[in-house]
Amino acid sequence: MAHGPSTQWGEDRASEYKSKLGVYLFIFYTLVYAGFIVINVVSPKSMGVIVVAGLNLACVYGFGLIILAITMGLIYNYMCSQQEYKMNK
């Protein structure tokens, strides 16, 4: 049985751009995520330091990772959509 996609769509000339952008953003997020792990392992007490609004670094960094993922997702989608519009006209 063929393995091709289950639906058909037109050629996407922006796919290379999107792929590269995705890799860069993935590397950036991975570094931020790795920072969270490194602080926990190397300097765990730092996680208890109050950073802002009475919240410690653990809360700020944890919420930050979740909000950063959402924000980067929106930026990625915007940039991809723009490029798709330009290149697939």
Place this chain on the structure above:
Amino acid sequence: MIYEASPFAIGLFIAFVLAVLGISSYFAKKTQSSKGYYAAGGTIHWGVNGIAFAGDYLSAASFLGICGMIAFDGYDGFLYSIGYLAGWVVALFVVAEPLKRFGKYTFADALDYKFGSKGIQLTAAISTLIVSLCYLIPQMVGAGDLVTPLLGLPHYAGVVLVGAIVIFIVATAGMTSTTYVQFIKGGLLIIFSTILTICVLKNGFSLKPSENYHDFKTIQATAAEGTVTAIADPSYKIAGAFKDAKGHYVKLENGGVNTWWQVSEKDGQTMLKETLSITKAADGVVLYNGEPKTARKFFPVGNASKIIVDGKEVEKTGGLGPFEYLSTIEKSEVVRFGKAAFADGKDKVTVWRQNPTSGKEIMRPGLKFKVDKGSDFLSKLNFVSLMIALFFGTSALPHILIRYYTVPSPKDARKSTIVAIGSIGFFYILTLFMGLGAMLSGVLDLESSNMSAPLLAKYFGITLFSVISAIAFATVLGTVSGLIVAASGAVAHDLMSNFMGIQMTDKGQVKAGKISAIVVGCIAILLGILCKGMNVSFLVGLAFAVAASANLPAIIMLLFWKKTTSKGIAASIVVGIISALGIILLSPSTYADLYGLPAAQAPIPLDNPGIISIPLSFITLVVVSLFTQKEKA
């Protein structure tokens, strides 16, 4: 703890089940082709698919497990929320669009799109089945656990009930009905978790969470040479004692009832603090705080022992904003309960002693995962390994990956992932408030952390409790449906049609998928009954570790390394499965929890395999691919 079935909860559950069965019957007539059965015709709107992603992903482990872990161990439970969500970044930036471009119905399709390799078809199908089954078992066990307290049915009845409903959903309309069930469940879960969080914040917390909250007693005692010899309260008599390096407890008799008390020293004075205990006698009789379960002496717990607001000690906080709620806990002190088990003659005793813990410790990692106090190199390595598996596991879960085939285009796959990240991320933020709310509301059942979220809802009234309980059932239904679609695709599409080359018409493929779904569903029911009482977190961890080790290296290298060969992919999947399973089965946690052997006897000192098995799988793929370049040419 004793739970009472709520007629409203039962009514809501029945209404939800009828709605689900109605949806499935409606879509059954429209699902005649294999494209319709496996990929919902590729016509699902990206917005619906995004929420369905949330419904698929936010399993019982996420809703019940994480909330329970936060309620018992504070911020450490939230680490799972962070890791589970971060994994979606890998899915969005690396996997979503390529997978939609290359795959058809299953995860194996995408891996095999340019090779047509029997090795990939077989290994990817086996990997899908192992991951799906590891994920299915805890969902089914969880279904049984939920049914027992909430509907008053035995464990096996819950498993059979959920299994039968899910088989109906999948066998009637495959991915289409599964999508809409997951969409409804995902939406409801997020809406009602938001309502529950608002209730938690509006309520704040207090030293005495409710009027009938049990007041734990402390009694003065006299000790000589480390042995308690007399009690200040004459109504109690010493009936026994246990002492080891970790704790000292005495058994006191009062009116024919035996209870266990923790011995501690304060200002040179010996004090006895009341504990909660379960005693299993040799003749099978089980006593809760010295009395039968029906006496309701095994109290729900969880309260603040000191509350600081604006630098002053107060009895209650009143309503708080989200940041204020967290910062107030940070400054306060909470009573957690530490567990100890020992033998008292022929009786097996488990005690839960009060353990006042500072808010500072609760609001940062360290209570469950040893990264600070009491940590060593291995405990830190375990922490790193867990965080790696959570990060890389999500985008390699077969039941998540197949959802990309249900939307019309790669662009829609991307957009639906962003909706998923937004909704799942929002939900995971709420888990911290729901978990901490349960920790401070005097509702915790020390026997089962999984019930923390529904019990928190009960604190705010029977209506919210009923709705949250019905959603908890729906949570299991949604996730199990997705898993059975993935597993039936692996059997019917990957193994029967592709690997074994059985020629089937389009209708025949649908029939094979439906029969596979029924068989997989029956196996899931059987395993759910057999695995009663098994640690569900262990199995979910197993699924993530195997997925991250077996599937992700293959996906990543196929997309980004041109020298990847089919043999390299197949070898990396096999090595990933064997190394991840092997490490887990020989780990200290498995020795202690599963085999009942001393953890120190485990040959591998690591609990989480990711840090070894993921790189090993990558290396295998590279080495085997380099050695098989000629075949590729």
